Amino acid sequence: AQTVTQSQPEMSVQEAETVTLSCTYDTSESNYYLFWYKQPPSRQMILVIRQEAYKQQNATENRFSVNFQKAAKSFSLKISDSQLGDTAMYFCAFIYGGSQGNLIFGKGTKLSVKP
Amino acid sequence: DAGVTQSPTHLIKTRGQQVTLRCSPKSGHDTVSWYQQALGQGPQFIFQYYEEEERQRGNFPDRFSGHQFPNYSSELNVNALLLGDSALYLCASSFPKRMMNTEAFFGQGTRLTVV
Numbered sequence: 102a103q104t105v106t107q108s109q110p111e112m113s114v115q116e117a118e119t120v121t122l123s124c125t126y127d128t129s130e131s132n133y134y135l136f137w138y139k140q141p142p143s144r145q146m147i148l149v150i151r152q153e154a155y156k157q158q159n160a161t162e163n164r165f166s167v168n169f170q171k172a173a174k175s176f177s178l179k180i181s182d183s184q185l186g187d188t189a190m191y192f193c194a195f196i197y198g199g200s201q202g203n204l205i206f207g208k209g210t211k212l213s214v215k216p
Numbered sequence: 217d218a219g220v221t222q223s224p225t226h227l228i229k230t231r232g233q234q235v236t237l238r239c240s241p242k243s244g245h246d247t248v249s250w251y252q253q254a255l256g257q258g259p260q261f262i263f264q265y266y267e268e269e270e271r272q273r274g275n276f277p278d279r280f281s282g283h284q285f286p287n288y289s290s291e292l293n294v295n296a297l298l299l300g301d302s303a304l305y306l307c308a309s310s311f312p313k314r315m316m317n318t319e320a321f322f323g324q325g326t327r328l329t330v331v
Contacts (some may be wrong), residue, residue, distance in 0.1 A: 105258075144304060146259075146322035192258050203249070203272055204308075204320060206258030 103128045105193050105207035113213040114183045121168075122178045122210045124193030133197035135169065136204070138180045141189040149191070166190065184212045218243070221322035222307050228329045229297050235328060237292040239310030242321045247271075248290040249320065250282060252306040265290050294328075302330045 105125045107169050114120035126135070137149040152160045157166050164184075168177045170184075180187055193207040221240045229235050241248050247266045251259035261274035265284035284290045287307075294301055305325050308320040 133273075143324060144327075145324045146306065146308070147320045149318070194258075203261045203264065203274065204259070205261070208256070208258045 102203050103130070103195070103197065105195060107158070107193055107207035107210050109210045110191075110208075111211045111213070112206050113215055114160070115132045116183055116185060116214055118183055119181045120183055120212065121176060121215045122191050122193075122212065124178070124181075124207060126174050126193070126195055128174070128197060130197040131155075133195050135167075135176045136194045136196070137165070137167070138186060138192045139187075140192060140208075141186075146192070150178065150198065175196055180212075184216050185216060188212060188214045220307055220309050220321050222305075222323035222326050224326060225324065226327045226329075228331060231297055231299060231330055233297050234293065234295045237294075237296060237307075237326045237328070238289065238291045239292070239306050239307030239309075239323060241307075245309035245311060245321070246288045246293060247310050248288065249310070250290070250292045251306040252276070253306055253307065253325070255303070259306055262292070268297045297330045299330050302328060304328075 126173045133154045135152045138146045139149050140146050149184045150160050150162045150165050159169050166179045190209045190211050192209045194204045220242050223238045249264040250262040253259040262272050262276050268284045279295045281293045304325045306325045307323045310320045319325040
């Protein structure tokens with residue numbers, strides 16, 4: 102079974118500091134993609150960053166970067182220079198060839214950025 | 217571009233009733249997926265529609281059914297509502313041929329409360 106585990110239910114960080122959210126996943130597939138989604142109180146899921154499993158280079162999007170450890174099946178998200186607007190639920194998710202577009206999500210981490 | 221739109225935003229139903237939720241995909245997208253997000257959980261895949269047919273289904277009972285129209289919009293129907301069906305229902309649209317390298321765009325969801 103394909104699973105995603107986020108072991109940190111809640112985290113907090115001071116504005117302008119750096120925080121890392123953890124995610125591990127379990128799959129026997131070799132071709133898959135990993136994602137971090139942000140869900141603010143408005144409820145709309147927003148894609149933060151995407152990583153292709155066959156690429157060794159870690160993805161980066163402005164203040165957001167990932168640490169992808171394929172052998173360890175680990176996919177952490179680092180947020181640099183945290184901003185108040187980063188306060189949200191963050192979900193790790195992945196998709197694989199056989200799922201035909203079915204995203205498999207973790208339970209999420211609630212991040213609070215404090216002024 | 218209006219993005220993915222869902223209606224209604226909130227509704228309250230009584231146990232045993234039936235409900236229909238609606239979703240219009242992002243312009244140019246022809247695949248619609250539905251997810252159920254219980255309080256404090258990550259979204260769970262219900263089913264996906266492409267070319268007006270259910271292409272894939274998650275582990276949900278037959279009380280959950282759907283439909284896709286020629287304009288790619290979609291409906292989710294739930295019959296014989298249970299208290300446990302109370303959740304946020306998310307719709308996501310995407311391109312099927314790029315499903316492994318696509319950003320699934322989500323709507324803001326419909327908050328269903330069953331009393």
